[in-house]
Amino acid sequence: MKTALLLAWRSLAYYKVRTLLLVGCVALVVLLPIAVQLLVGAQSRALQARAQATPLVAGAKGSRYDLVLNGLYFRGRTPALTSMAELDAVRATGFAEAIPILARARARGRPLVGTTPDYYRFRGLRAARGTLPLILGDAALGADVARELNAKVGDTIGTDQPNLYDLGLNYTMNLSIVGVFAPTGTADDNAVFVDLKTAWIVDGVGHGHDPKATDDTVLKREPDRIVFNEKVRKHERITPKNLRTFHFHAPPAELPLTSILVLPHEDKSATKLKGRYRVSKTGQLLVPTGVVAEILGFVFQVKRFFDAHVALVGAATALFLVLIALLTVRVRRREIEALRRLGASRFAIARIFGTELALAVSAGAILGALGGVVVFLLWMS
Amino acid sequence: MNGARIELKGAAYRYDALVRVPDLSLAPGEAVACIGPSGCGKSTLLDLAAGIKVAHDGEVSYDGEPWRALAETDRRRRRLHEIGFVFQEFELLDHLTVKENVALPLMLQPERADAESEPIAALLDAAGVGAFATRRPRHLSHGERQRVAICRALAGTPRLVLADEPTGSLDPDTARRVLDLLLSFVRDRGATMLAVTHDHGLLDRFDRVISFDQVSGSGAPAGNETAGGTA
Ligand SMILES: Nc1ncnc2c1ncn2[C@@H]1O[C@H](COP(=O)(O)OP(=O)(O)OP(=O)(O)O)[C@@H](O)[C@H]1O
Ligand SMILES: [Mg+2]
Numbered sequence: 001m002k003t004a005l006l007l008a009w010r011s012l013a014y015y016k017v018r019t020l021l022l023v024g025c026v027a028l029v030v031l032l033p034i035a036v037q038l039l040v041g042a043q044s045r046a047l048q049a050r051a052q053a054t055p056l057v058a059g060a061k062g063s064r065y066d067l068v069l070n071g072l073y074f075r076g077r078t079p080a081l082t083s084m085a086e087l088d089a090v091r092a093t094g095f096a097e098a099i100p101i102l103a104r105a106r107a108r109g110r111p112l113v114g115t116t117p118d119y120y121r122f123r124g125l126r127a128a129r130g131t132l133p134l135i136l137g138d139a140a141l142g143a144d145v146a147r148e149l150n151a152k153v154g155d156t157i158g159t160d161q162p163n164l165y166d167l168g169l170n171y172t173m174n175l176s177i178v179g180v181f182a183p184t185g186t187a188d189d190n191a192v193f194v195d196l197k198t199a200w201i202v203d204g205v206g207h208g209h210d211p212k213a214t215d216d217t218v219l220k221r222e223p224d225r226i227v228f229n230e231k232v233r234k235h236e237r238i239t240p241k242n243l244r245t246f247h248f249h250a251p252p253a254e255l256p257l258t259s260i261l262v263l264p265h266e267d268k269s270a271t272k273l274k275g276r277y278r279v280s281k282t283g284q285l286l287v288p289t290g291v292v293a294e295i296l297g298f299v300f301q302v303k304r305f306f307d308a309h310v311a312l313v314g315a316a317t318a319l320f321l322v323l324i325a326l327l328t329v330r331v332r333r334r335e336i337e338a339l340r341r342l343g344a345s346r347f348a349i350a351r352i353f354g355t356e357l358a359l360a361v362s363a364g365a366i367l368g369a370l371g372g373v374v375v376f377l378l379w380m381s
Numbered sequence: 382m383n384g385a386r387i388e389l390k391g392a393a394y395r396y397d398a399l400v401r402v403p404d405l406s407l408a409p410g411e412a413v414a415c416i417g418p419s420g421c422g423k424s425t426l427l428d429l430a431a432g433i434k435v436a437h438d439g440e441v442s443y444d445g446e447p448w449r450a451l452a453e454t455d456r457r458r459r460r461l462h463e464i465g466f467v468f469q470e471f472e473l474l475d476h477l478t479v480k481e482n483v484a485l486p487l488m489l490q491p492e493r494a495d496a497e498s499e500p501i502a503a504l505l506d507a508a509g510v511g512a513f514a515t516r517r518p519r520h521l522s523h524g525e526r527q528r529v530a531i532c533r534a535l536a537g538t539p540r541l542v543l544a545d546e547p548t549g550s551l552d553p554d555t556a557r558r559v560l561d562l563l564l565s566f567v568r569d570r571g572a573t574m575l576a577v578t579h580d581h582g583l584l585d586r587f588d589r590v591i592s593f594d595q596v597s598g599s600g601a602p603a604g605n606e607t608a609g610g611t612a
Contacts (some may be wrong), residue, residue: 014476343461
């Protein structure tokens, strides 16, 4: 055995290109399935953990997935909008606490989440530096966002312009960073948090401008309103000085939300709330664990196809290895013949070549596995 | 350790045509040279003597036992344990060092795989290639490679040494020195040796010389072509 190992190792070390090709080929075949396995495992665990930590989520009738993804992870398509009226309705039942979320706009590519201090308390979000974003125009960053943007308290963060052709609807606002949250390992690390009012302004529901109406700035005067021309610049940054000029044009109850986290006071109240929503024409109340299990069901169904593909590629690779073993006998006939002439048995020769192949394949598999872990870690960070 | 007894009687091996080799009887401890023109069958003779090839005709015996009567495994084992062969083309492995190449016959025997490396170093020194112990055969001259091949044949302290033109690539001085090494090794241990050579100046060193010329027309019996094939 020692001899086989030595001869195999010497051959692998001497014929470097051949060895590298073999090891690399196996490594590449192994790398992706391992990375995917780790990623799917980690992501599904994270999704489930978040769902378990969120008893109920309410919103407008529409896609269940959009609502849960938005309310829990600030991801996916914006769900049908609900409103403050819905929030008030839940609170009015006295069955549950309700936390509003408006997660529609983005800042530097990250979801911009408007909510209230209740949210931070509920999620256990703690400002590692600075304070919570309680004032109009203030923002606090999730841990990952702060790290990736290398942003600190006192900097500003600009919101993204979602629609370049509709400048009137909403426009880039510069928010002051007043805090950075401690990392939680959840979707909160990758979001920018603002007060609900700030989110509405960013969303274009409210704005601020100089209230001066002069001949220079007025486009037309109607009995009940004045329309300004574009010379009236909307403020792009909320400062203590212009804070008062910001205002909303919609009645408070109609101000939009994307989702509402519902925290029932007890099991019975949850049941009662569900009963109410069952007959609601406009709203829906979801149990996130159920919806997430459904989503993961799809994911794992797709993963099964991937696994089957991996199995096929693995089988093809195994066949290739057999082919290589067969070709080896031809290509290295001289070496085999020398060993035969010296008196080596067929078994001894097969063991030498088998060891060589096994060493190369194991090295490839180990390298591929390590590579898979590295890809996984890079992806997660 | 006593040398092996080799006997060939009317032996012939069939490639495309039948190649006949001279009758031959080597007593234990005898050192015999074999001469003959190119292509006459000298290498074939050595292969037959070593049991690498089995005669299609006639009989080749090792210690009184016909190779033909032995199973392939036994022929192989005997070759590995008792015969040292200097191949005409050396058959060194490129990926092993000189020292490992020489130790290869020992490494292939599980019970001797952990043999001391000193005798091998001494052997390499005696052949004048001790300085190349850790080099690959590729990085040696032809003559140096030939001496490595000789060391490999002797490493297992064989009872029979078969050498196919062991001094073919060496200058006269080195040839003489290397042949002396071979012969002193064989004589010290009482081993038997059969060497093919074209070097007529060295023939006086051997106990006996057999020539292929004697075989031509000697008409070994034909017809008995039952067993045969390459080992
Ligand atoms: N594998 C083979 N296939 C067909 N014919 C072969 C084979 N090996 C040897 N022969 C033939 O057998 C005859 C004897 O070959 P052998 O190698 O024994 O000669 P030799 O005396 O060793 O020659 P040299 O002195 O050139 O080494 C030659 O005619 C050769 O052509
Ligand atoms: Mg020859």
